Amino acid sequence: MKKFLAAALALCMTSAALTSCGNSNSSSAADSNSAAANSQASDSSAADTESVSDKLLAEYPASTEKIDVKNGATENMIARSVINEGDTSRLAAKLDYALQNPKETTKICFIGDSITAGSGANSSTNQYVNQFKSWWEENISFYVDVTNAGIGATDSYIGVHRAQRDALEAKPDIIVIEFINDADDEFYESCMDSLVRMCLEQDNNPAVMILEPSTEGGTSPQAAHLKVAQAYNIPMISYHDAVMPEIEAGNFTWADISPDNVHPNDDGHVIMASLLTKFVGNIKDNIDSVDKEAKAFDTSTVAPTGDVFADATIGSRQTEDIVKTTDEGTFTDVTTFQKFTDGWGTTTGGTIKFEITAKNIGMIYYMTVDGKSGVAAVKVDGEDVATINADFTSGWGNYAKAQQIYSSDEVATHTVEVTVVDDAKPNFQILNWLIS
Incomplete structure (x- = not known):
């Protein structure tokens, strides 16, 4: 019908x-109405997110001392950012291949909005995407091809429609998805559902991760995105959960990590990059003992919202x-x-x-x-x-x-x-x- x-x-x-x-080229569309939009998310979705975040915060609490953000993320910030570890076998397979074949090029794609495009950073070197690239070159292999498919003021609704053109045509080995401009509701859950599924279905079995930023007031589409990450059992790393408890505890301010109400500054980009590099680095450090079999996507996996945008x-x-x-x-x-x-x-x-x-x-x-x-x-x-x-x-x-x-x-x-x-x-x- x-x-x-x-x-x-x-x-x-x-x-x-x-x-x-x-x-207009780098601005994010996360905005003053996001709180109202976020309030439309289902109670069960919010409860699920709070449960995960609360458990991690209890295990890795905010610091009892002031934090100098120029020193990067603390160990507890890094630990509680992993709100869904997921199945890391695809990521381990890509890492293992790169380590075993250091002159073979690994393709990594970041698809997102102005944060991924690098807004807020004072130079391209300081952008979290390029910091991740530098880390890979220094720790995994110099042969890495990074595509930055960030477009300012876009969301995952646009993202799922441009993914094939901007991200998947190059057959990336690793895909990082970031969209702060989504609302925390069922519509954007359906957009992220189809986007993640589209990425996982690629025949080269790419590793897929979600990166979750935050706005100044702490609003984000995290609950909707987490439901997708859990449904497909993929890693989800939360900058939101890393920084907001420390801000609430008075250990640093939002202004210390952002020039406005959305975009990370240089120090914020450093923290964001470190959450990713620590997660990937931990797999690399344990590569001999982790599952490295990159399995093809199981098409019988139920799409949490029905794969509306197939x-x-x-x-x-x-x-x-x-x-x-x-x-x-x-x-x-x-x-x-x-x-x-x-x-x-x-x-x-x-x-x-x-x-x-x-x-x-x-x-x-x-x-x-x-x-x-x-x-x-x-x-x-x-x-x-x-x-x-x-x-x-x-x-x-x-x-x-x-x-x-x-x-x-x-x-x-x-x-x-x-x-x-x-x-x-x-x-x-x-x-x-x-x-x-």
């Missing part, structure tokens, strides 16, 4: 309000098999922003029509601060399904935003019509379509 999603519901599920950040991909002008422009109308501009290319744009308002073959349809559109981008109405098969406002006047910067507009139980070809309805603000850019 098909379902049309009201704009307000879709907006609530797929968008986080935005934190004030320096620029076969997710991005639709553009170049993918007419799934997105066909039937009437371009005034949307004649070919748009490009970040890695979202070959889209459709207008500066004069008007209407564009498509045929889109999918089970689920979402739109990535361009939010702008110039006061010229307006509101578009979306119809699917003749029915009103969404109203999308691309105006971000006085915001922190331009960015790509996603909204789910249609969901159904089976793949079918649909007519989709987008019309700019704000004559005073005639600009609108459809950067890409999200298809699954």
Whole structure:
């Protein structure tokens, strides 16, 4: 049975309000409304997370003394960050192969948002991704190819749709997933479910890990992400659980590790990197005694939310098999922003029509601060399904935003019509379509 999603519901599920950040290329969209979004998470999910975190905190308590963050994470911070150790056999297999074949290249991909892209760090060297790369070169093998697939202000809803293109095409051996911009709810649990499953299903059996950051107030999508990590028995490392108990105990402040309310500064990136390197390093130090058999993914494994976004991909002008422009109308501009290319744009308002073959349809559109981008109405098969406002006047910067507009139980070809309805603000850019 098909379902049309009201704009307000879709907006609530797929968008986080935005934190004030320096620029559109590196800013995260974790925001002031995240606390409200997080409150929608199920009580059982929150209880499960609290149970894991509380047990680890009881075993590895906050320090009784002030902590100088320039010295990095303490042993207790590192220990309680491992909120789900999971099955490490795939990771051990990749480590063992690299150690035994030091001139063979290991491919590592980090997919995430502005934190993964490196926002908050004063230089690329200080970014947690590059710190992890340096550690690998010094401790495992110099032959390592690291892909940074971080895009500012994105979430796992966009992430699952761009994963094949940005992460999996290169067949990485290790994949680290980080998305602070998710809300702690069932929608983002379903996004992470499909993203993790897609990664695990790859025929080269990559090791998959989730890295969980935090906002200043301690909100994060940790409960939703943990349910996925537990369902697939993969490692999940929590920067949130490492730093927040120390802040609450007064051992250091959020300002000591962040220049704003989301992004780690240099010291925060050092801590984040050390949580990963300590986890991986422990496996390396015990490589002779751990399970090193990289097993193929068991397709009978139950997807915790049903693998809603199976076969997710991005639709553009170049993918007419799934997105066909039937009437371009005034949307004649070919748009490009970040890695979202070959889209459709207008500066004069008007209407564009498509045929889109999918089970689920979402739109990535361009939010702008110039006061010229307006509101578009979306119809699917003749029915009103969404109203999308691309105006971000006085915001922190331009960015790509996603909204789910249609969901159904089976793949079918649909007519989709987008019309700019704000004559005073005639600009609108459809950067890409999200298809699954």
